[in-house]
Amino acid sequence: MMKRMFDLLVSFCGLLLLWPVLLVSAVLVKLTSPGPALYRQQRMGLNFQPFDILKFRTMVVDAHKLGGQITAGRDPRITSVGHFLRKTKIDELPQLINVFKGEMSFVGPRPEVPRYVEMFRDDYAELLKVRPGITDIASLKYRHESELLGESDNPETTYTQVILPDKIALAKEYIRRSSILFDLQLIFKTVLRMAE
Structure with missing residues (x-):
């Protein structure tokens, strides 16, 4: 309950304070490539309830349709503004809406697409007892995941056989160590990484 109240309060304040950044980012996306400013993708949430991550x-x-669900290296599908938004992690800011709505938490296992959840369903039966989060231990370790995948001869295999199993292990570690203090430490570390 305390974690949910923290998420609700901080996401509301974040949306209130960051609306100029959100507005400018949305306008830049719209001006530099045709299509919507926001991208929605179905992810699996608490108790296997699907939701659209923003x-x-x-x-x-x-x-x-032009590639897979995995983004590796300097993927040609990424727009010019997209490279900047990804590098700075500004592309993740709309997830404050997901947090405010209760679909996500600030800290928790990163939500996965249903296809990968099904591949590791027994593991996700444990992980999805908590709300997925914007950041966690794995997010910090794999901050440059697309670059790692770009070095692979087979990014899909590398993701499903190496990276995702490690992410799952780290998510289980997070659940074991979960506390408000640990969440605050992970949020602090995430902000520091974003500033690098």
Whole structure:
């Protein structure tokens, strides 16, 4: 209950304070490539309830039809503004709406697409007992995930056989160590990484 109250209060304040950044980002996305400013993708949430995660669109429209769900290296589907939004993590700011609505928390296992959840359903039965989050231990470790995948001969295999199992292990570690203090430490570390 305390965690939810924290999420509600901080996401509301964040949306209130960051609306100019959100507005400018949305306008830049719209002006530099055709399509909507926001990108919605179905992810699996608390108790296997699907929801649409919100991000600023950083790729061309229908990018999933031109490649897969994995973004590796300097993916040509990423727009010029998209590169900046991804590098600064500004593309993730609309997830404050997901947090405010109760679909996500600030800290928790990163939500995955249903296809990958099904591949590791037994693990996700444990992970999805908590709300997925904007950041967690794995988010810090894999901050440059797309670059790692760009170095792979087979990004899909690298993701499903190496990175995702490690992310799941780290998410289980987060759940074991979960507390308000630990959440605040992870938020602080995330902000520091964004400033790098």
